[in-house]
Amino acid sequence: MAKKIVITSGKGGVGKTTVTANLGRALSNLGERVLLLDVDFGLNNLDVVMGLDGNVLYDISDVIEGRCRIKQALVQDGAKRNLFLLSSNNCGINNNISGQNIKLILENLSPNFDYILIDCPAGIDIGFHRAVACADEALVVVTPSLSSIRDADKIITALNSYCLDSVGLIINRVRGDLIMSGDMIKVDDIKKMLNADIRGALPEEDVMFLTFGQSLPKSTDSFKAYKILAENVKNGKNKIFDNTYKYSGFFGSIRRGIKKSV
Amino acid sequence: MKKNKLQVVKAKDLLGRDRFSVDDDFYNLLIKDLNSVLKEYFEFRNLPIVDMVKNNGELNVTITLKAYNIKNFKALSKT
Numbered sequence: 001m002a003k004k005i006v007i008t009s010g011k012g013g014v015g016k017t018t019v020t021a022n023l024g025r026a027l028s029n030l031g032e033r034v035l036l037l038d039v040d041f042g043l044n045n046l047d048v049v050m051g052l053d054g055n056v057l058y059d060i061s062d063v064i065e066g067r068c069r070i071k072q073a074l075v076q077d078g079a080k081r082n083l084f085l086l087s088s089n090n091c092g093i094n095n096n097i098s099g100q101n102i103k104l105i106l107e108n109l110s111p112n113f114d115y116i117l118i119d120c121p122a123g124i125d126i127g128f129h130r131a132v133a134c135a136d137e138a139l140v141v142v143t144p145s146l147s148s149i150r151d152a153d154k155i156i157t158a159l160n161s162y163c164l165d166s167v168g169l170i171i172n173r174v175r176g177d178l179i180m181s182g183d184m185i186k187v188d189d190i191k192k193m194l195n196a197d198i199r200g201a202l203p204e205e206d207v208m209f210l211t212f213g214q215s216l217p218k219s220t221d222s223f224k225a226y227k228i229l230a231e232n233v234k235n236g237k238n239k240i241f242d243n244t245y246k247y248s249g250f251f252g253s254i255r256r257g258i259k260k261s262v
Numbered sequence: 263m264k265k266n267k268l269q270v271v272k273a274k275d276l277l278g279r280d281r282f283s284v285d286d287d288f289y290n291l292l293i294k295d296l297n298s299v300l301k302e303y304f305e306f307r308n309l310p311i312v313d314m315v316k317n318n319g320e321l322n323v324t325i326t327l328k329a330y331n332i333k334n335f336k337a338l339s340k341t
Contacts, residue, residue, distance in 0.1 A: 157281075183264075193270070193273055193277060
């Protein structure tokens with residue numbers, strides 16, 4: 001049976017959809033069968049981030065309303081045979097779809113996958129509760145900014161009212177150079193403030209923008225950080241990618257100086 | 263003080279304020295629950311009053327109840 005993990009944040013624009021897509025790819029690289037489910041009704045983007053927007057014929061609304069069978073709505077990733085997408089509709093927010101509807105679909109699909117990653121909408125309204133109601137675990141995406149930390153704290157409080165197996169943190173858009181120069185909140189400080197286990201610390205890199213819709217190149221720090229995150233999710237560990245390794249020591253200070261001046 | 267230390271101080275202050283703020287639903291449910299528990303022990307006309315004051319990262323909670331009688335009873339010992 002698949003482990004169902006909701007990727008949530010509260011605050012919009014922190015990278016939930018990007019994290020869902022890349023974590024899915026990283027888990028599939030480890031040989032796991034992964035389904036990515038977009039439950040951001042009306043504002044779906046997971047298909048675009050995956051580069052599969054042209055391949056979606058049916059979505060989850062079509063399945064719920066009986067216009068197609070579940071397997072017809074699954075879209076296989078072109079590069080990875082063990083990675084699938086179930087998209088949500090893009091024509092208006094559908095408040096008639098309940099958490100129970102989605103739960104039934106996931107129960108049907110569960111024996112065919114190892115992981116189901118649920119991309120949750122921003123906010124803490126019906127869409128959030130609909131997504132979390134289907135999940136076994138939650139990963140809260142947070143960036144090192146005050147507003148994101150504040151919203152993550154509220155989301156963690158809301159998640160505590162659900163009987164989830166675990167609630168983990170993913171710190172996104174970490175800048176090693178700014179941490180070293182004392183301009184960005186440290187990953188450990190966020191962990192202490194939010195009192196939750198950190199499953200991953202993902203760097204802010206230009207490659208995320210340049211490879212939009214594609215897999216990350218293996219040589220990048222982002223690829224390595226996502227690999228560690230996937231291993232943590234798989235093995236229940238909390239190993240963290242060191243985002244500051246490039247910026248410590250003599251050459252690191254030169255790198256920091258160059259990056260600051262650029 | 264470095265910028266990140268200042269941000270941590272500010273974030274802690276912000277989270278502290280958020281965590282200690284309660285909405286009307288919380289307060290109403292608390293009063294209702296206290297009322298149902300306390301009425302087994304005391305006789306009173308008005309609802310209990312709850313006062314919460316933040317003090318050095320902790321919360322001092324004071325419950326005030328004006329009762330006119332005690333509902334006395336004897337409990338059987340476990341042994």
